[in-house]
Amino acid sequence: MNIAVYPGSFDPITNGHLDIIKRASKLFDKIVVLVAINNEKKSFFGAEERVKMIRDSVKDITNVEVESFDGLTMRYAEKIGAKALIRGLRVVSDFDYEWKLAAANEFINSDIEIVFFMARHETSFISSSSIKELYSNDIDISSLVPISVVEELKKKI
């Protein structure tokens, strides 16, 4: 079985992430969306909230699972026997960051392939940080994120 891990902060999940998940789910037998618990990077939503919002958003895609992990993504991928890591690219500035991250991951285990999906034009401007910024300035973001994110943001802000 070809398993791929899609790691990220997902703070919160956006329609950009969801588009990558849907496209990747057609290429792999199983996708594990992995919420990184990274104590150094202060997150707005707790890990459990982020997992819950993603689970709600992917409930209709049968071959997608959602987990959280505190540690190196590559170690998690090895543990579950994944063949690939998935990441997304929007703009050139993403490339610089992703290039370094991919090099570090390749150093850990070069047998697990890192697969990049280019953002679709209509979601390429969406980021988790812009969602929080727009929402806190009273901009309607309901067309940019899954419904569960709108609900959680309402509770929080």
Ligand code: ADP
């Ligand atoms: P991280 O904090 O690990 O960068 P993110 O949750 O911000 O995690 O993003 C996870 C991955 O999804 C990254 O590779 C990022 O470039 C990608 N991504 C984020 N938003 C989009 C989008 N709108 N379209 C395509 N890829 C995206």
